[in-house]
Amino acid sequence: MRELASWLSGDRRPDAFPYDAVVAEFRRTGKHFVAKDLLVQLDQVRRTAVPPARAQAAGRFLRDFLDVTLDKFDGRYDYQTYLALSLIRLPDDPATVRRRHDELTVQLIADALRFELAAASGATESLPRQRPGLKLVTKRYRLGVRAFAPALGRLGLLTTTATDPAITAAQLCDVVLSAQGATERRALDASMLPVDQVHDEYLFIRVLQGYETTFAALAVELGQAVAEVTAGQADAAAERLAYARRLLDGAAPLFSLMATVQPESFRTFRVYTEGASAIQSRSYKRVESLCRSPATDRLDSMAYRSVPEIRDTVVAGQPSLDEAYRSAGLSGSQRALLGRRMTEFGAALLQWRQTHYRIAVRMLGTRPGTGYTEGTPYLAAVRDLPVFAQPDEPQQEEPT
């Protein structure tokens, strides 16, 4: 690629790397079909021009970008690299988690809607195969607007009086995109690397990244809740769990969006996503194990073997909310309140699993999963696993 050759022959500043040209080429063919020459060139960049691990932000971003683009070349393609999770800065800091969750959520959804709007008006040639019809796209506008309404509202960005779904979606996208900085824009662009040229893979990737954002935020909230219960601050932990439940419930329209992915499109591109499965989602397993330490058989199954770093923290004795709830010296009323919030959060997660199962059945039928399980029978077997061991308090009416 000319742009890469010229970058390599110049002063090789990471912030001047030709991201747009590389991303455009990946999107033109699909990641699975990128020309070997380009991959060899990117490998050359990695070997000769990438700054050391302690580099400035621009250098680190370039390292992560190469890690994501060379995954298939190296034979390490997986869920983390498919979704380019290292590029999108998932919420991980307790001090900023709520704002970061909302910002990233609205950006991901706005970008997905922007692609739908561009394709519908003929303004993009990206991913041209199996374009959806107008009725389906209009449904996506509606669901997309619903999906980012809670976060947009919390950020104070909810400003439209339009009623036409396409116009509403376009206006809200403009609001979000105008609040976006150049670094964020670059990260978002670079994190969209579909494996094929099928239109619906764009939405598929953004929805998965959206749920990853939610699970990452939930993991931070639950980690904080465990610390609070241990410190005897059960009321703060209860508030946190209530917030976490609202976050998970508020993300439900993402599943409705996912349900609009055309099953035949899904089956077309998933041929090239083999080896990348959300069974490798670290955030999801973090959430699960922070609620309750997994039983030995689950810890030793594909579920946790697919996320070795999370398995290690569990084996090393990561405390869970369940244990903290049982062992902390809480008063009767604290115990009752916290128990209630745990039950409610648990119900929301069970509901999530049930909806996920239904979508998987619809899209996949009896085909195996891409994470080396037998597919939906695996999901059927794990969907009812208790989120918490039964909180031992009788349910009481909430004081008014």
Ligand code: HEM
């Ligand atoms: C077309 C939509 C989807 C299909 C067909 C699907 C299918 C599957 C299948 C078959 C598995 C079992 C593991 C495997 O072999 O791959 C799985 C696991 C999983 N999926 Fe999905 N999925 C879909 C959407 C989603 C979405 C939107 C999320 C949100 C992040 C998600 C999160 C998960 C998680 C966390 C697991 C691991 C569950 C566990 O180990 O208990 N999936 N999915």
